[in-house]
Amino acid sequence: MGQIAGKSLTELKRLLDRGEVSALEIITSFKEQYESDRKKPVPLNGYIEFFSDAEELAVKADEARKTGTSGILEGLPIAVKDNILISSRKATCGSAILQGFTAPYSSTVVERLMNEGIIPVGRTNMDEFAMGSTCEYSVYGSSKNPVNREYVTGGSSGGSAAVVASGQAPCALGSETGGSVRLPASFCGTYGFKPTYGSLSRYGLVAFGSSMDQIGVISGDPDDIALVISVASGFDSNDFTSEDVDFSALFPLKRMRLKGKKIAIPEELSGEGIDKEVGIVLERFCSWLRSEGAVPERVSMPLLKTTVAMYYIIAPAEASSNLARYDGVRYGLRDITGNNLEDLYVNTRTKGFGDEVKRRIFLGNYVLSAGYYDAYYKKAMQVRYLLKKELNRILEEYEYILSPTSPVPPFKLGSKIDNPLSMYLTDICTIFANLALLPAVSIPAGTTSDGLPVGMQLTGRMFGEKGLLRAAKTWFLKGRRGEI
Amino acid sequence: MKYEVVIGCEVHVQLLTKTKAFCSCENRFGGIPNTRVCPVCLGLPGALPVVNQKMIEDAVLAGLALNCKVASVTGFDRKNYMYPDLPKGYQISQYDMPVCTGGKLDIETGDGKKSIRIIRLHMEEDAGKNLHLEDGSGLSYVDFNRCGTPLLEIVSEPDMRSPLEAVSYVQGIREIMKYLGISDCNMEEGSLRCDANINLWIYEDDKRYETPISEVKNMNSFKAMRNALKYEIKRQLAEWGEKRLTLTDTGKVTRGYNDRTGETVVQREKEEEADYRYFPEPDLKPVVITKDLEAEMGKRVGELPAAKRKRFVSQYGLKKGAASVLAASKALSDYFEAAAKGYREPVKIASWIITEVGGYLNTEGLTIEEFSLPPENITKLMEIVDSGIISSKIAKKVFARMAGSGESPDTIVKKLKLNQITDRDKLEGFVAEVMKENPQSVADFRKGKDHAIKFLMGRIMKLTKGRANPQVAAAILREKLGDG
Amino acid sequence: MIDDKVLDSVLYMSKLQVSGEEKEKFRKQIEEILSYFKVLTGVDTENVELSAGEGIPIEDLRVDEIKDSFSLAIIKTFAADFQDGYFPVPRILEDASGGEDK
Known part of the structure; x- marks a missing residue:
C-alpha cells in the first residue's frame, strides 16, 4: 500500500474501492501529517482547523462501504477553504469579523460532494475575504510555502495549496475572484483549476466579487480535479448564475492530442515585466508543446495591460456592497462599546476588518459613488466588455491562451505586504480569465534555479474545461514518465 | 397671492405572492418575529437571491393595467445603504432597466376626468421592521419577517394639483391592484405606502417661484394623506411669506407626518442626502419578457374596474352600489358574470353573490380565488328556487352545504329530501x-x-x-x- | 487628489474609521492605486453600450412555492445576539423607515 499521505484523491479512491485501505487509515494518515507539521518550528499553517470528528466520519464511511450504501467519493478526504460553507462548521473567511459564526447551511458544491460521501477534513487558511495574493492577510497569520517556509504560498487560497503540496490533504477546494486558486497552486507546485464562471454553483461561497467568484480545485493530479468537477458542477436552483452544464463524463481524463493545436501566447504576458527565470520555464514549456506537435504563437493583446486596473475597480466595487452585511447586527463580531447604531457599525467593522479589506471597501465605495462612477466603474465595465469580446475572438482561432501563472516566482514573506499596488500587479497573468469568465488551469511546469515552483497557465474557451484538463493530464503523464 | 399646488407620488405596493421576492420563505403579514427567514433574507454569508416568477408576472400585470410600456428585458440593481432592517446592506431594486415605464391613470376630479402620467413602475424588496419598545433597554429590535417581501414602486409625474387629486390617484392605484388581486393594499398594515412630493408654484410679479419640495412620508391612511398635504400647503405658504426660499436654495427635504399632531416634521435635510451607489446586481441575470407573455398578461388584465362598473349597470341593470362591489375584484366580477350567464335575473344573482357568497367567505376567512364552488351551481340553485321546488329560505341551507362540500344543488336537494311534499x-x-x-x-x-x-x-x-x-x-x- | 472631504465621506459610506497617523498612509496607498487606474483612459470606449447580457426567460425563474424557513433554534446557533426572538440593535432615535413604536 505504501504511504497514504501524498497520494492523490484518484489513487486513494482506487485503493478504497479495492478494499486495500480503509477511510479511517486515510484520514488518520493525513491528520498525522498535519499534527506532525504543527510541531515544527515554523508550521505551514495551512489548516485553520482540522475537524476533530473527521476520524469518526471515516468510520461511518467504512461502514457505508461495507453495507453497499456508499457514494463514489465515500470516505475520501478534502480540505475546504474557509470561505466555503459547511453546515454546522465554523466559517470565518480568515477574518475577525466572522468570529464565532457557525454556518447553518452547506454550500452547494460541498453538499454535492458530501452526498457522494466525501469527508471535508478541515478549513484552510486564506487572505481575509479572499483579498490578497500571498495568504498573508489572514487573521490567523500567514501560511508558509511548503517548498521553502520563508516564502509565501501565494493567495488567496494559500492554505489549500499548502496542505495539498505538503501531503496534508490529497485535494482541496479553493476559490477564485482574480487568480486565488491558480496563483498559490503555481507557487506551491500543484495543479490549480478555475472553472468557467457558472460551471460550479456559488451558493454558500462567501461573496467577494460576485461577477467573478468561482470555486476552484487544487491537487497534484488533474484527474482529481476532473473527479471533483464532475460531481460538483451543473445548474443549482439556489444560484441562477450557475449554468446547466454536464461534466459528469469528465473523469477519468484521457490525454490530449496536441498535434496541430494553435496556442496563443500574449506578448503582454511573456516579455517585459516577466521574471527571467519564469521566462525560461515558459520557453521550456513551449518546447514541450512543439514536441507534441502544438503550434504556440505570440499574439498581441493590448487590453491585457489594463486587466489589473479593471479588476481592482470591479472586484472592490462588488466587494464594498457584498461586505456591507458584516454590520454586527445579526452574526459575527459585534462591538457594542459605543453609544449608538453608527458606533456599532463603525466599531465592529473597523475592528473586524484588516487593512487590505478596508482598502478595498474604500476603493469600491469610491468608484461607485456619485461623480466617480462613470470614470471608474462604468469605464472598467466597458473595457471588460471589450476584453471579453477580444479574448473570445482569439479563442476561436486558438485552442488555448498560454502564459505564466505569475509574472514572478514565489517571493519572501513580508516583501510586498506594505505595497498594495505591487501586490496587485502579481495578479496580472490570472485576472483576465476571471474578467472574461473563462476556465483556466495552472500547471506545475518547472522550478527556478533556487528550486522554487513556477506554474504555467492555460486558458480555454467558455465551458471548455474538458480540453483544458486533458491538456494538463498530458503534461502530468509526461512528468510521471520522468520526461521533465 | 396666486399659487398652484404641485404633487407627485411614489406608491409602494406589497405583492401577495406566496413567497418572498428572492427566496422561498412565506410572504405573509405579521406572525411570530423572525420565523419566516432563511439564509437569503437574513443576508447570511454565501446566500444568493433567486427571482420569484410570480413577482415579475404581477409587475407586468400591474404595468399593463396602468397603461405602461413593458420592457422586453428587465434587470435588477443594488441600492447600497446600511440600516438594521436591511440585512445585506443593500436593497435589490431596479435602476435603469425597470420592468415598466410611461403609463397613466385616469382620475375623476371636480372638472371631470384627468390623466396622471406614470413615469415608471419597478420591483424591489421590502426591508424588515424595527420595533421600538419603551423598555428602558436603550435598544431597538429587528424582525426580518417582512424582509424580502416583493414590492412594486410606482412613480408618477408631478401632475396632481390638490391633495384631493393625490388621494384620488392613490385610491385609483389601490383599486386596480386590488382588482387584479396582486395586493390587498392595506394602508394601516403598510401593504400600500405612499410618499408624496409636494411644493408650490407661486406667481408673483409675472414670475413663477417654486418652493422647496417636501417629500412627505408616514401617511398611513387616506385621511392622513389629505391632512398631511393640506398641512404642507399651509406650511409652505407661511414659509414662503417669511423666508422666500425656493427649490434652488434648499432642494428637497424629507418630512414625516405625525398623525397625532397633524403636522409634518423634518426627517432628513438635503446635505445628508444619501449616495446609494447603484450598480447592476451581479447575482441576478436580467429577465426576458416575451411578447407572448405580455399578451397573456394583457388578456388577464382585461377590462378595468371603472369600465366594468359602468357595463354592469348598463348590461345587467345592477344598482351602482352592487356594481362597485362586484367590479372591485377581477375574480369576483368573473364569478358573477359566469353565474349570471344564461340566467334571466342577474340582479338577483348579484345580490346572492354579494350577501350569501360574500358572507360565507367572510366567516370562513377565504378569498374569492380560494372559493371552489363553480358559479354554475349558484345559477342552478336560483333555478331550483324559481321553479318553486324549494323556498329561498331553504336555498340558503342548500348553499351553506354546497359551499362546504362542493356537491351540486340537485344532489343536496335530493339527499336532504328537500323536494318532497310532506305538508x-x-x-x-x-x-x-x-x-x-x-x-x-x-x-x-x-x-x-x-x-x-x-x-x-x-x-x-x-x-x-x-x-x-x-x-x-x-x-x-x-x-x-x-x-x- | 483625495481631499479630506472625499476621504471622510467615503469612509462614512464604508462605515470604517481610519485614525490619525494611519490616515495619511491610507490616503497615499489609495491615491497610488487610483492613479494606476488611469491606464484605462487610453482605451476607447466611445461606442461601447453596456448590455446586461443574456437574460433568463420568465418560465425558467423560481416557481412561487413556499419552502421551510429557519427555526428560532437554528437562528440561535449563529446569531451574535438574539433576544426574545429579535435581533437587538442600539436604539434608533429617528426612524425614517416606518418602524413601529409600541
Whole structure:
C-alpha cells in the first residue's frame, strides 16, 4: 500500500474501492501529517482547523462501504477553504469579523460532494475575504510555502495549496475572484483549476466579487480535479448564475492530442515585466508543446495591460456592497462599546476588518459613488466588455491562451505586504480569465534555479474545461514518465 | 397671492405572492418575529437571491393595467445603504432597466376626468421592521419577517394639483391592484405606502417661484394623506411669506407626518442626502419578457374596474352600489358574470353573490380565488328556487352545504329530501284531486281490489312530479278511501 | 487628489474609521492605486453600450412555492445576539423607515 499521505484523491479512491485501505487509515494518515507539521518550528499553517470528528466520519464511511450504501467519493478526504460553507462548521473567511459564526447551511458544491460521501477534513487558511495574493492577510497569520517556509504560498487560497503540496490533504477546494486558486497552486507546485464562471454553483461561497467568484480545485493530479468537477458542477436552483452544464463524463481524463493545436501566447504576458527565470520555464514549456506537435504563437493583446486596473475597480466595487452585511447586527463580531447604531457599525467593522479589506471597501465605495462612477466603474465595465469580446475572438482561432501563472516566482514573506499596488500587479497573468469568465488551469511546469515552483497557465474557451484538463493530464503523464 | 399646488407620488405596493421576492420563505403579514427567514433574507454569508416568477408576472400585470410600456428585458440593481432592517446592506431594486415605464391613470376630479402620467413602475424588496419598545433597554429590535417581501414602486409625474387629486390617484392605484388581486393594499398594515412630493408654484410679479419640495412620508391612511398635504400647503405658504426660499436654495427635504399632531416634521435635510451607489446586481441575470407573455398578461388584465362598473349597470341593470362591489375584484366580477350567464335575473344573482357568497367567505376567512364552488351551481340553485321546488329560505341551507362540500344543488336537494311534499294540507289537495279524476279506481278499491291503491298512488306521484312523500301520501289516501 | 472631504465621506459610506497617523498612509496607498487606474483612459470606449447580457426567460425563474424557513433554534446557533426572538440593535432615535413604536 505504501504511504497514504501524498497520494492523490484518484489513487486513494482506487485503493478504497479495492478494499486495500480503509477511510479511517486515510484520514488518520493525513491528520498525522498535519499534527506532525504543527510541531515544527515554523508550521505551514495551512489548516485553520482540522475537524476533530473527521476520524469518526471515516468510520461511518467504512461502514457505508461495507453495507453497499456508499457514494463514489465515500470516505475520501478534502480540505475546504474557509470561505466555503459547511453546515454546522465554523466559517470565518480568515477574518475577525466572522468570529464565532457557525454556518447553518452547506454550500452547494460541498453538499454535492458530501452526498457522494466525501469527508471535508478541515478549513484552510486564506487572505481575509479572499483579498490578497500571498495568504498573508489572514487573521490567523500567514501560511508558509511548503517548498521553502520563508516564502509565501501565494493567495488567496494559500492554505489549500499548502496542505495539498505538503501531503496534508490529497485535494482541496479553493476559490477564485482574480487568480486565488491558480496563483498559490503555481507557487506551491500543484495543479490549480478555475472553472468557467457558472460551471460550479456559488451558493454558500462567501461573496467577494460576485461577477467573478468561482470555486476552484487544487491537487497534484488533474484527474482529481476532473473527479471533483464532475460531481460538483451543473445548474443549482439556489444560484441562477450557475449554468446547466454536464461534466459528469469528465473523469477519468484521457490525454490530449496536441498535434496541430494553435496556442496563443500574449506578448503582454511573456516579455517585459516577466521574471527571467519564469521566462525560461515558459520557453521550456513551449518546447514541450512543439514536441507534441502544438503550434504556440505570440499574439498581441493590448487590453491585457489594463486587466489589473479593471479588476481592482470591479472586484472592490462588488466587494464594498457584498461586505456591507458584516454590520454586527445579526452574526459575527459585534462591538457594542459605543453609544449608538453608527458606533456599532463603525466599531465592529473597523475592528473586524484588516487593512487590505478596508482598502478595498474604500476603493469600491469610491468608484461607485456619485461623480466617480462613470470614470471608474462604468469605464472598467466597458473595457471588460471589450476584453471579453477580444479574448473570445482569439479563442476561436486558438485552442488555448498560454502564459505564466505569475509574472514572478514565489517571493519572501513580508516583501510586498506594505505595497498594495505591487501586490496587485502579481495578479496580472490570472485576472483576465476571471474578467472574461473563462476556465483556466495552472500547471506545475518547472522550478527556478533556487528550486522554487513556477506554474504555467492555460486558458480555454467558455465551458471548455474538458480540453483544458486533458491538456494538463498530458503534461502530468509526461512528468510521471520522468520526461521533465 | 396666486399659487398652484404641485404633487407627485411614489406608491409602494406589497405583492401577495406566496413567497418572498428572492427566496422561498412565506410572504405573509405579521406572525411570530423572525420565523419566516432563511439564509437569503437574513443576508447570511454565501446566500444568493433567486427571482420569484410570480413577482415579475404581477409587475407586468400591474404595468399593463396602468397603461405602461413593458420592457422586453428587465434587470435588477443594488441600492447600497446600511440600516438594521436591511440585512445585506443593500436593497435589490431596479435602476435603469425597470420592468415598466410611461403609463397613466385616469382620475375623476371636480372638472371631470384627468390623466396622471406614470413615469415608471419597478420591483424591489421590502426591508424588515424595527420595533421600538419603551423598555428602558436603550435598544431597538429587528424582525426580518417582512424582509424580502416583493414590492412594486410606482412613480408618477408631478401632475396632481390638490391633495384631493393625490388621494384620488392613490385610491385609483389601490383599486386596480386590488382588482387584479396582486395586493390587498392595506394602508394601516403598510401593504400600500405612499410618499408624496409636494411644493408650490407661486406667481408673483409675472414670475413663477417654486418652493422647496417636501417629500412627505408616514401617511398611513387616506385621511392622513389629505391632512398631511393640506398641512404642507399651509406650511409652505407661511414659509414662503417669511423666508422666500425656493427649490434652488434648499432642494428637497424629507418630512414625516405625525398623525397625532397633524403636522409634518423634518426627517432628513438635503446635505445628508444619501449616495446609494447603484450598480447592476451581479447575482441576478436580467429577465426576458416575451411578447407572448405580455399578451397573456394583457388578456388577464382585461377590462378595468371603472369600465366594468359602468357595463354592469348598463348590461345587467345592477344598482351602482352592487356594481362597485362586484367590479372591485377581477375574480369576483368573473364569478358573477359566469353565474349570471344564461340566467334571466342577474340582479338577483348579484345580490346572492354579494350577501350569501360574500358572507360565507367572510366567516370562513377565504378569498374569492380560494372559493371552489363553480358559479354554475349558484345559477342552478336560483333555478331550483324559481321553479318553486324549494323556498329561498331553504336555498340558503342548500348553499351553506354546497359551499362546504362542493356537491351540486340537485344532489343536496335530493339527499336532504328537500323536494318532497310532506305538508298534509297540500297532499290532501292532491289526493282529493286524484280521487276525483279516477272514480273507477276509487270504486275498485272500495270493492276490495287492493291493487287499485297502487294505481292511485302512481297518479299522485305523477301529479306532484314525484315529489309527494310516499308514506304520508299513502296514509292520507287510505284515510280518504276509508281504509284508515 | 483625495481631499479630506472625499476621504471622510467615503469612509462614512464604508462605515470604517481610519485614525490619525494611519490616515495619511491610507490616503497615499489609495491615491497610488487610483492613479494606476488611469491606464484605462487610453482605451476607447466611445461606442461601447453596456448590455446586461443574456437574460433568463420568465418560465425558467423560481416557481412561487413556499419552502421551510429557519427555526428560532437554528437562528440561535449563529446569531451574535438574539433576544426574545429579535435581533437587538442600539436604539434608533429617528426612524425614517416606518418602524413601529409600541
